[in-house]
Amino acid sequence: MRKRATAKQVANAAGVSKWTVIRAFTEGASITDESKRKVLEAAAALNYTPNLLARSLATKSTGQIAVFVDDFANPQKLPFLETLTEQLQAVGRVAMLININHHFDHVHALLHADQRQVDAIILFGTAFRDETLTDRQLGNGTPPMFVLARDSQIEGVPAVVCDAELALREIVDHLHDKGYRRPGFMSGAPALSTALRRREYFSKFWSEKGISHIAHFAAEKYSFEAGALGIRNYLSSTSKDRIDVLMCENDILALGAMDEIRGKFGLSVPDDIAIVGFDNYELGGSSAYGLTTYEQPLREMVGVIIRMIKNEHDPETVTLPGRLVLRSST
Structure with a gap:
């Protein structure tokens, strides 16, 4: 099995330091256009892609967002999940879908997400007990949480919801x-x-x-x-x-x-x-x-959640207007 190219090999080929290679693949990092061009050309020639797992150890960010869902019978979940995963991937994040059910409750899900060091948790379902947040197993290091498409009565957990x-x-x-x-x-x-x-x-x-x-x-x-x-x-x-x-x-x-x-x-x-x-x-x-x-304005709602996760929007409850659609059933 062919070994993956390393950042050090790319650095040698581009005539730059290993840290310059890392900066070239880090969103928002300081790097000159010329240095970035050299790194990307060398990376393409060596078929190099960054090791995100290794990078997460240094950046303290895995780029993973846990999404808790507990009512899969509701087909409206699919358009939301499609939009959510699309927008997360567009900003370099990936969704980790966790199925909340009788065998895997919210406490287990929170522990599971925390062990995988997710950057945030999105609650996208019907049932979430605020006492879960104070469960003795969880400690104080639980990732930030957000509620999507429902109101939140959980102190410290903002929601993005249709008005x-x-x-x-x-x-x-x-x-x-x-x-x-x-x-x-x-x-x-x-x-x-x-x-x-x-x-x-x-x-x-x-x-x-x-x-x-x-x-x-x-x-x-x-x-x-x-x-x-x-x-x-x-x-x-x-x-x-x-x-x-x-x-x-x-x-x-x-x-x-x-x-x-x-x-x-x-x-x-x-x-x-x-x-x-x-x-x-x-x-x-x-x-x-x-x-x-x-x-519901699902694209706008998901967009606000993404900005909160990226620290580009204050973590606060946001209410957005939707649109009445009149048809023959009334």
Whole structure:
């Protein structure tokens, strides 16, 4: 097996020091254009690439960002993960995806990430207990943490989130203007220390319009099947004064509910029950669904997280506006 070229060999070929070679491959390092040109030409001739593992020992930075995910049934996770990994790689970082489940909880994940000396941790899921942060196993050296796409109630852990208050005000105003007066809300998986607050604002803005009763039913997780089951249980037990519009906490719940309403119960959307989702999942825009929804500014949200990780933005909670997308389901 052919040995890898070393920084020392590149330095000898370029007629520079080993540290000049290191600077040539270090973002933002001080080096003249001429020296960098010599190093890159020598590196190309020797087929040299930097040993990032060895470099991390000197720089105290591995370039690895741990991403904790605990609800893979939610398909909206994929566009976020695609954007997150793309933007991390563009700035020389790489994502380490950690699956939070019954066999590998947050304490294990934090310990695992810390042992691998990740530079930061992004919490991208529904369940995170603040007491985890004070677990005696973790000590004081845990990497900085950030919450993506949900509010954070964890002291010292900032979040980057879509503005739920603005979103739900726009949604309720639209539904009220369309004449709906018997609203319902389907929430998803229960959150612990990260939340969405969509149900809270949905109720608040309907109350401001004189409608205080909001039918509420919860799904166990964010999935198509859970959305179908939630509305099935409701419609099977309610025939009088049922809701005329259903707001779902995300699009996959809404699509499951819509199929159940039309298929099992033979009702019309939106004539019998209108449907609203959240996220602007691609399938919802198809002619089969025409789902009214709210689009999160995912590229901007991920961009803020990246800047925080790079210390180019203060570590503070940031709320960004999204966009109401009107379609035939309302």
